Amino acid sequence: MRKSTALKAASQFFSLLLCLILLPAAFAQPEELNGTATYENGTYESNIVSGLEEIYGNYTVHDINPSYYSVYLMPGENETFNVSFRNEGNENLDIAPKVVAPSDDYYYDVVNESWITILPENVTVSPGVEQNFTIEVSVPEDTETGDYEAQIAFTNDTYPEEYDTPVYIQESAEGSDDSLSAEGYSDPMYVNAMYLCVSVPVRPKLELQTSYISDTIEPGKEYVYAVKIKNVAGKDVTIDPKVTKYEVYDYSFEELAFSDDTIEISAPSTIKAGEIANMTIRVPVPENASGSYDAYIEMNADGKENDGSVPQISLSFTVDKQPTTPYVRTFNTTTTDPIMLEVSAETSGQDDSVRISPEIEKPSFEINLKCNSSPVNLTLVKTSESGAVYSQGYIFPVWATEDSSSYQSDSREYTETYRAVGAIGTWELTILPKNTNSFDYSITVGESK
Structure with a gap:
């Protein structure tokens, strides 16, 4: 087993x-x-x-x-x-x-x-x-x-x-x-x-650029990922990567978002000693897909059962459509101080290097504000981008990164800040996110110090 x-x-x-x-x-x-x-x-x-x-x-x-x-x-x-x-x-x-x-x-x-x-x-x-x-x-x-x-x-x-x-x-x-x-x-x-x-321990045969692929994907779209594989066995190694289910008990009775044969894997059958090869994982998401999918890729190195010398790649996908209706938040003010709005979203840096297509786009927001049912003009004060950066080899092994890059980024956060003229009354804020399924927001009444 x-x-x-x-x-x-x-x-x-x-x-x-x-x-x-x-x-x-x-x-x-x-x-x-x-x-x-x-x-x-x-x-x-x-x-x-x-x-x-x-x-x-x-x-x-x-x-x-x-x-x-x-x-x-x-x-x-x-x-x-x-x-x-x-x-x-x-x-x-x-x-x-x-x-x-x-x-x-x-x-x-x-x-x-x-x-x-x-x-x-x-x-x-x-x-x-x-x-x-x-x-x-x-x-x-x-x-x-x-x-x-x-x-x-x-x-x-x-x-x-x-x-x-x-x-x-x-x-x-x-x-x-x-x-x-x-x-x-x-x-x-x-x-x-x-x-x-x-x-x-077992002497490793292969090293992988990453041990997991985790992403939020949309129905009806095709996603392509590329993972580099390095032969460290000192001799040629044959591989036959296959998608494999985890052998665990699942009491949720929840069906997977799609079947195992939906995922297509292409890789060379033999990796020479010291060679770095590419493995491509293609995920054409069915139109009617929903929910989540979890499995792993077993490399089947040299046609033998894995004895611990070959790592695996964990697959975790969440199928979710981009929201089409905005998030609504109401609040009341008792002063005429200006209104400051801040909305932010975070993305994972892993996808930038592993996901080939579709290209990852920056998160953005469609924001509207009303006071006492009347539209209020919003002024974009600033946009900012922040992230965590590490020296080469912290996230991915050095051999898997581009020679020209000495740093790797783990995650990025994008923030938009708006100002509106204040008034006394009931306010309604609507936020429709784009290229993200989650975000943070803050509402500040009065100028921030």
């Missing part, structure tokens, strides 16, 4: 959370484990069931920071981090850290010890002294995508095989029998170890 990139990304995100939150609990520090834990200041045995020492044994718990660490590396990449070990015992310790398999049932594959380099390899640590270790994780080029886990053990102390879960003193109901679980672990559970999670 195919899944969208968004779902795959969410899955990887929650896998990482599982590394960071759930699994480290299995390697918690002394207060969460049974046994006689020896510290500098004495023996911790306040809530351990009497007589369990023979089952769980004695061990010294040393301070390891961090107790877990996660890395996100592509094949061929590496990362270095530091871990401190403090000797909490009363004797010198010869420490030679080693990579070992986790003691619990594996959620992921086990990290190969050849990926890990630990320096110093061995060192003597005196009581109360903190020793720093440098750990380098190097993921080989041929590593398969997935999540990997391991422990880095600093001492050879392990819990007995019978160890399962902490047992604490509780008042038992009369006649009940408190017993210990004897289920052991397939691998030793090290007392003084940190947990390591290595996530190896």
Whole structure:
């Protein structure tokens, strides 16, 4: 079953959370484990069931920071981090850290010890002294995508095989029998170890100019969009882009504005290594279309199911006719101060680069004003245009922008300001927007400061 990139990304995100939150609990520090834990200041045995020492044994718990660490590396990449070990015992310790398999049932594959380099390899640590270790994780080029886990053990102390879960003193109901679980672990559970999670993502094959196309379209018109595709796989990649519905439950029972086969996609069947190609999406909107349409374009790279190495393009269209009747607003005045009107509309900058036709026109407004049912002359005081501008690469990748442009615009706002002679009475303002389906307005009685 195919899944969208968004779902795959969410899955990887929650896998990482599982590394960071759930699994480290299995390697918690002394207060969460049974046994006689020896510290500098004495023996911790306040809530351990009497007589369990023979089952769980004695061990010294040393301070390891961090107790877990996660890395996100592509094949061929590496990362270095530091871990401190403090000797909490009363004797010198010869420490030679080693990579070992986790003691619990594996959620992921086990990290190969050849990926890990630990320096110093061995060192003597005196009581109360903190020793720093440098750990380098190097993921080989041929590593398969997935999540990997391991422990880095600093001492050879392990819990007995019978160890399962902490047992604490509780008042038992009369006649009940408190017993210990004897289920052991397939691998030793090290007392003084940190947990390591290595996530190896899929190496991308393609990059897209944009991950979505969102637009308001009119019935009876044809819209054309162009999206650039870059091959970053290092080899030729075949594509066969298809419109695909989201695999989610829809309880609204609302039909889509038009069918999937309404959308026409044209793109080269093969994109050479390093090449940038164009994909054209054509949307001839039916005359009777209304409502909205949501789907995505699956690239079907190399004829295989998407493993996360190929992004998708989300499609979101709202079918809406331009208003033919104006918006009406009535208000009253008690002074003869002048009337100031301001009307504005905002457009998205994404459409300028992606939508080829029809050309996007600036919003404008047909405004009329009456006072006590009589028309009032409006004087256009000013028009203004404002927008958000970013350096190249903020909105679209650098390779997808024109060489001559060092900036990209995210959105634009167009504003028209009018003045009318004031009078006491009831006013009626009508606004008919053009080239936009939404706008903001303000009415000010009296000169603005």
